[in-house]
Amino acid sequence: MTFELVLFYLFGAILLGGALAMISVRNPVHAALFLVLCFVAAAALWLLAEAEFLGIVLVLVYVGAVMVLFLFVVMMLDINLATLREGFTEYLPVGIVVALAMATVLVLVITRYITMDVPERAGPEYANTEALGAILYTEYVYPFEIAAVILLVAIIAAISLTMRKRPDNKSIDPGKQMAVSREGRVRMVSMPSEKKKAPRRGEGSGTRSPDGDDESK
Amino acid sequence: MFDWMMNLYQGLPTIMQILIGIQLIVIPLMLAVAYTTFAERKVIGYAHVRVGPNRVGPRGWLQPIADALKLLTKEVILPTNANRFLFLSAPVLTIAPALAAWAVVPFFDGGALADVNAGLLYLLALTSLGVYGIIIAGWASNSKYALLGSLRSAAQLVSYEIAMGFALVGVLMAAGTLNVGGIIEAQSGSIYHWFLLPLLPLFFVYFISGIAETNRAPFDVAEGESEIVAGFHVEYSGMAFAVFFLAEYANMILISALTAILFLGGWLSPFQGILPAGAFELPVIGALLDHGIHWFLFKTAIFLFAFLWFRATFPRYRYDQIMRLGWKVLIPVTIVWLFVEGVLVAFNVGPWFA
Numbered sequence: 001m002t003f004e005l006v007l008f009y010l011f012g013a014i015l016l017g018g019a020l021a022m023i024s025v026r027n028p029v030h031a032a033l034f035l036v037l038c039f040v041a042a043a044a045l046w047l048l049a050e051a052e053f054l055g056i057v058l059v060l061v062y063v064g065a066v067m068v069l070f071l072f073v074v075m076m077l078d079i080n081l082a083t084l085r086e087g088f089t090e091y092l093p094v095g096i097v098v099a100l101a102m103a104t105v106l107v108l109v110i111t112r113y114i115t116m117d118v119p120e121r122a123g124p125e126y127a128n129t130e131a132l133g134a135i136l137y138t139e140y141v142y143p144f145e146i147a148a149v150i151l152l153v154a155i156i157a158a159i160s161l162t163m164r165k166r167p168d169n170k171s172i173d174p175g176k177q178m179a180v181s182r183e184g185r186v187r188m189v190s191m192p193s194e195k196k197k198a199p200r201r202g203e204g205s206g207t208r209s210p211d212g213d214d215e216s217k
Numbered sequence: 218m219f220d221w222m223m224n225l226y227q228g229l230p231t232i233m234q235i236l237i238g239i240q241l242i243v244i245p246l247m248l249a250v251a252y253t254t255f256a257e258r259k260v261i262g263y264a265h266v267r268v269g270p271n272r273v274g275p276r277g278w279l280q281p282i283a284d285a286l287k288l289l290t291k292e293v294i295l296p297t298n299a300n301r302f303l304f305l306s307a308p309v310l311t312i313a314p315a316l317a318a319w320a321v322v323p324f325f326d327g328g329a330l331a332d333v334n335a336g337l338l339y340l341l342a343l344t345s346l347g348v349y350g351i352i353i354a355g356w357a358s359n360s361k362y363a364l365l366g367s368l369r370s371a372a373q374l375v376s377y378e379i380a381m382g383f384a385l386v387g388v389l390m391a392a393g394t395l396n397v398g399g400i401i402e403a404q405s406g407s408i409y410h411w412f413l414l415p416l417l418p419l420f421f422v423y424f425i426s427g428i429a430e431t432n433r434a435p436f437d438v439a440e441g442e443s444e445i446v447a448g449f450h451v452e453y454s455g456m457a458f459a460v461f462f463l464a465e466y467a468n469m470i471l472i473s474a475l476t477a478i479l480f481l482g483g484w485l486s487p488f489q490g491i492l493p494a495g496a497f498e499l500p501v502i503g504a505l506l507d508h509g510i511h512w513f514l515f516k517t518a519i520f521l522f523a524f525l526w527f528r529a530t531f532p533r534y535r536y537d538q539i540m541r542l543g544w545k546v547l548i549p550v551t552i553v554w555l556f557v558e559g560v561l562v563a564f565n566v567g568p569w570f571a
Contacts, residue, residue: 029356033303036349056338064345065375068352072371075356075364127334129395174541 008048015041028074032067039063050122053129238330242319250466251281257525264529291455296359299452303357308453308460311350315467318343322474323398325484325510336397337385340475344381344430347468348374351432351439351449354461358452366448369536370432370439376543377429383551384423387416387558388479397478404482407490411482415561418554420480422547424520427472429543431465433524435531436539473520477513484513 015038022034039062046055136144226234255270255277262269271277295301321336323329333339348371355367389395391412392403404411413420429436440448450461477483486508497503505511534542 033353052333052335053338056335056342060338060342060345064342064348065378068348068371068375071352071356072368075352075368129335129338171537174538 004048008045011041011044011048015045028077029071032071032074035070036063036067039067050126051128053132235330242330243316246316246319246467246470247463249470250463251285253466253470253521254284254462255281256521257528260522260525261529264526285459288456288459293455293457294452296452299359300357303353304452305457307350307354307357308457308464309350310353311347312460312464312467314343314346315464315471318471321397322471322478323401323483324513326508327398328484328510329398332396332398335395337389337395337400340397341378341382341385344468344471345374345378347430347464350461350464354453355449358449360452362445362447362451363449365445366439366451369445370449373432373436373439373539373543374430376540377426377547380422380543380547380551381426381430383548383555384416384419384426385479387419387551387555388412390555390558390562391416401478401483401485405485405489408487410490411480411485413480415558415566416480416554418550420476422551423479424472424476424523426543426547427476428524428527429539431468431472431524433465433469434528435534437533438536438539469524470517470521473524474513474517476520477516481516483516484508484510486512 018034018037018041022031022038025031025034039058043055043058043063046052046058226237229237258280259269259277269277270280273279273283293305295304318340320331321329321333321339323332329336351370351374352367355363355365355370358364388400392400394400394403432439438444438448440450445451450458453461486506488506489508492506497507499506
């Protein structure tokens with residue numbers, strides 16, 4: 001067994017174990033962290049398959065951004081596990097049907113490619129990023145651009161759904177804060193200076209100065 | 218002497234070469250981290266018209282050693298009801314990406330531990346992983362202040378990563394490669410070929426987002442000692458706390474080194490193409506004027522000093538102002554400049570895109 005094969009089985013085992021743990025642990029934060037572990041293991045498998053762009057982007061996008069926001073939400077929620085489990089038997093038939101459908105698709109895909117020959121290893125000068133870029137921006141440029149536009153529409157839709165002015169919102173317009181000038185805040189008053197009075201008895205040199213220099217004491 | 222050592226090194230098996238390379242990077246890095254803490258206290262001291270630490274050793278030079286010994290001998294306290302495994306793994310998760318990112322940094326010509334093609338992507342992916350340590354630390358501490366600090370930090374890091382990523386897209390558009398060594402090669406020629414001039418707005422965006430990514434002042438709301446005590450690491454003590462500290466400074470050095478590489482040409486000499494070729498053949502001065510690791514270290518030190526200088530200069534941003542700066546100022550600036558850069562590339566505006 002070569003070292004690469006050992007690595008493949010190691011990361012495969014981590015991936016499967018992490019996936020099983022993700023759906024079986026009770027704590028939602030732990031489940032999210034196991035999903036992160038799965039992504040990292042999958043990225044390592046992709047690196048072994050010489051698909052370094054996919055592997056690194058999986059870590060960058062899913063681990064570095066999507067799962068951070070997931071954890072963010074899961075940590076803030078006060079999740080009551082009892083209410084979550086309430087409809088379990090009710091939804092079980094639908095769940096089984098979906099699971100069976102997905103399993104069928106997976107089996108069909110795998111059995112179609114299981115007889116495929118082992119693809120040849122690319123040389124050390126092969127760059128996965130360049131290869132992907134070359135094919136995405138030539139042959140698949142229209143599907144690629146359409147996918148980008150669909151994503152942009154989704155972003156705008158998500159923002160417009162959550163952008164609403166709440167009446168109890170006390171946020172201040174930062175533009176107004178930036179535009180603050182000295183004239184708007186401070187009024188200089190011209191006052192004649194007070195005449196110094198003769199010190200009364202009992203208040204000699206030990207009196208406090210009127211601007212209160214407490215620090216010196 | 219040097220050739221003999223190189224021959225010995227070349228004769229070793231690959232795994233040993235890699236392990237030695239890791240030691241050669243990590244040990245000086247850890248020393249640099251220790252003395253960055255000392256430099257920070259000194260610089261801020263002088264900025265406050267104080268002298269800073271000057272008691273331990275000559276002129277205070279042994280202060281970081283004393284600090285490390287103190288932290289090593291202190292007890293690591295586990296809060297009640299804290300998740301023990303996650304609580305202790307959070308500092309490790311913070312420092313591991315900060316150290317692993319150095320694998321693709323070229324210190325001199327060909328002097329990177331791993332000269333990978335997708336180096337810039339690797340750097341971006343690893344710097345985005347550092348946030349996990351902070352989130353997990355905040356959650357596993359079972360403390361309200363720690364959780365608030367980690368949530369602030371998570372939102373801030375995710376927001377500034379976008380601006381940082383766009384700034385890096387500008388760099389790779391100009392260089393035409395994701396390889397970090399290749400990015401430096403693309404800037405060679407003279408000081409005018411550096412990406413600092415054509416990508417000046419992206420340079421500022423990158424450095425500002427870098428400060429935000431490392432949770433440094435003026436963007437240190439994740440710690441916010443006046444509001445949430447110390448944020449995500451409030452429950453940590455002893456060496457567990459020290460590891461967070463090490464990670465923060467290692468990240469600072471990394472961001473400074475990356476800014477030097479991406480915009481100031483890394484190990485390239487600023488005198489290249491300006492001085493006559495004969496100047497580089499002078500006995501000692503020639504080697505100093507020529508390309509080399511010393512220029513890389515010098516450029517990194519400039520940005521590292523800027524980190525300390527900013528901390529002594531700027532008051533902390535308010536949280537909504539941080540979000541506004543990230544989303545409404547930095548990201549539009551990068552998008553506009555990417556468009557400008559596209560036009561420059563399309564029309565081959567020299568000397569950068571010729």
